[in-house]
Amino acid sequence: MVARRGRRNGSAVTPALDADNAPTAEMPAVGVNGSDPVRAKSIPEAAVARLAVYLRVLSAMAEQGATTVASEELSAAAGVNSAKLRKDLSYLGSYGTRGVGYEVRVLVGQIERTLGLTRQHKVAVVGIGNLGHALANYGGFPGRGFPVEALFDVDADLVGVPVGGIPVSHLDDIPAVCSERGISIGVIATPPTAAQSVCDRLVSGGVQCILNFAPVVLQVPEHIEVRKVDLAVELQILSFHVARRADDANGSHKVGNGMVVR
Amino acid sequence: MVARRGRRNGSAVTPALDADNAPTAEMPAVGVNGSDPVRAKSIPEAAVARLAVYLRVLSAMAEQGATTVASEELSAAAGVNSAKLRKDLSYLGSYGTRGVGYEVRVLVGQIERTLGLTRQHKVAVVGIGNLGHALANYGGFPGRGFPVEALFDVDADLVGVPVGGIPVSHLDDIPAVCSERGISIGVIATPPTAAQSVCDRLVSGGVQCILNFAPVVLQVPEHIEVRKVDLAVELQILSFHVARRADDANGSHKVGNGMVVR
DNA sequence: CACTGTGAAACATTTCACAGCC
DNA sequence: GGCTGTGAAATGTTTCACAGTG
Known part of the structure; x- marks a missing residue:
């Protein structure tokens, strides 16, 4: 510990860190990290959000009777690419079998453990x-x-x-x-x-x-x-994309700093 | 350029890009970009989500009668740091006054325009x-x-x-x-x-x-x-953080790959 | 030989720190 | 003097590509 995040007002109360909903980004993954020689690096914040999605997909697959799954198949079902999936799963440890894939059961167990789902949260x-x-x-x-x-x-x-x-x-x-x-x-x-x-x-x-x-x-x-x-916020983000699409489609021109303006 | 996004299946249907809720990350900000010599670079996805938050805070401030606001104040209210706020606002153009701050009205207008809130979305x-x-x-x-x-x-x-x-x-x-x-x-x-x-x-x-x-x-x-x-997913992410905190607190030990395991 | 696991490259985002302006 | 705007550094995330292995 010690090395606190730079700018921090003295108060005991701080704004809930992220301005965004961010299931990704911000935070060096695990605890303070950096100056602390003991604490190990952990799972990237962005990966944690995806693990929860994998868990759901895996549970559905298990219910359908699947016992084994390859990264390509699981990643397609989860809407990510297979490299990302494999990297994410690698944060849990090595639970796959080369040439074969992952055992659904094992993966479910490991993700649950990692997400702390073995305890109950009231x-x-x-x-x-x-x-x-x-x-x-x-x-x-x-x-x-x-x-x-x-x-x-x-x-x-x-x-x-x-x-x-x-x-x-x-x-x-x-x-x-x-x-x-x-x-x-x-x-x-x-x-x-x-x-x-x-x-x-x-x-x-x-x-x-x-x-x-x-x-x-x-x-x-x-x-x-x-x-x-x-x-x-969600709707406004969608609105932004609609607007952007409309801009892209027709004669848009750039403004001072090189941004598309309309 | 040239380099297409690697894997992209031929099909007309693709999984909804992000596995996560991500109001941040993924996508090179604006449209295709890269090989297209005409299209300019645009606002980072992560910043868009925050602009919506700034907009709300600014609207509240306007209602309270504020006409001008400094990055420090606005950023505190929005729960981000001032550098990030200024960077985000700079994507809109230069609408601040050095030594003074931003005009609330102007900022509201610019953010609304950028988010496409001048049109209605049914x-x-x-x-x-x-x-x-x-x-x-x-x-x-x-x-x-x-x-x-x-x-x-x-x-x-x-x-x-x-x-x-x-x-x-x-x-x-x-x-x-x-x-x-x-x-x-x-x-x-x-x-x-x-x-x-x-x-x-x-x-x-x-x-x-x-x-x-x-x-x-x-x-x-x-x-x-x-x-x-x-x-x-949101609850499971929270669960992860509870678990991590519990692990951090007491005697945790590292497993093979150097990850905190319990 | 198919598929995992992972360094290293590419990319995106955040933070720093300071020049520039009112 | 105070505050914006922004290059450049630092950090985080994704993708590539391939060595390694059952």
Whole structure:
């Protein structure tokens, strides 16, 4: 440790690192790394996101009875190229057989281990509106491993009402309930104005990670991991590509710095 | 130049490029680029995602009456560092004033222009379950610019029923309705099994971009832009970080290839 | 001989650091 | 003096291409 990330304001609270949703980029892969002689280098952030996709594809294949799979086949199903797939899998260790491929079972096990899916991660959903409902009813999220164990809302009419089998608690009880029930992941599905205060309460309740659906940049202590899902941003990125395509198609001209302008 | 993107199968259908949600990485920024002597280089993919965030922050600031903002302030609010912010804004052109900062109004206008937000992009939502409802009720998505103009579902009981003011149509009518209404963005909120077929119909209806909430890798023609939002993947990435942290904390040891294993 | 595992090259993104301007 | 804009360095990611192996 020691060598902190350069510019860092003195405060204990920093903006959730990435401005983007980035399942890729940023961060030197594992912990601090660099000046620390002990810590080894680990899996690139970008690869982690893909491992989760491979896992799903592999599980589907296993269900279909496949026992073995080659990088070419798996990569096609996962929408990446085979070199990338092989490189990604190589971060787990050497679990393939040259000339043959990978054993589906083994790969599933290794990816699960690497992603920490052998432990359970209890989830709390905050904000039981349309989206919160949808999330709560997912009922024990993706497959197994992410049981929803607490729900919160401000609405007095909602408090006490069970949704997907779990009674809704009040926002004020977030810290107590979360630490009682050992929640490790908080999902924020509130309006943007409430998000930061909800986030603070989740953190004080001992939650380690936050998945944020509210369109705001959360400020969190640095040991908290935040990921965000931002509809507006996604749509605007798509919009950019539509616009770019339109520009490319017809007579576009360059502006000062050489950028296509229209 | 010349050098085509290596592997690219001859088929007209390719897996949606990125395996990850990646608002960053992959793609040489703008269109073909490289062998084309005319086309200029453009905004990095990673920067585009952040521009959308800056836009939101700037809009909030404008509402609060701010007329001018310095890179340090804006970057803090957006959760990035100021160098990155300045670099990102420089892709738009030179709209700042040295010694002063940026004019909020101007920046908002430039980002909107760059993201193609001056045109409207009509949206269709497919799959009116919990999530679809939530999306439909967003009622003209983020602010302005993304009006929801069509809804689809298989459920006969739902067809004809208005949700958020728009009557639900049947899946079979996707191509006709989409091309009639000039839909440019399709949002898939169906169960995974239906997603690919829905996607195909959206494409045949002339939709240019797809936002996919279903946990499957869609295969699309290469001129179609796909982005995905995958809850399972997000949670598993968080899980990875929890696990990594736990490993880092206590006596971890390295395995063959030098990776932290537990 | 097909297919994995991986150095090394190519590419993309971020950060540094400072020249230049108001 | 304070702050933008940007080359150049550093870092991270993807792709190539091939040696190695069951």
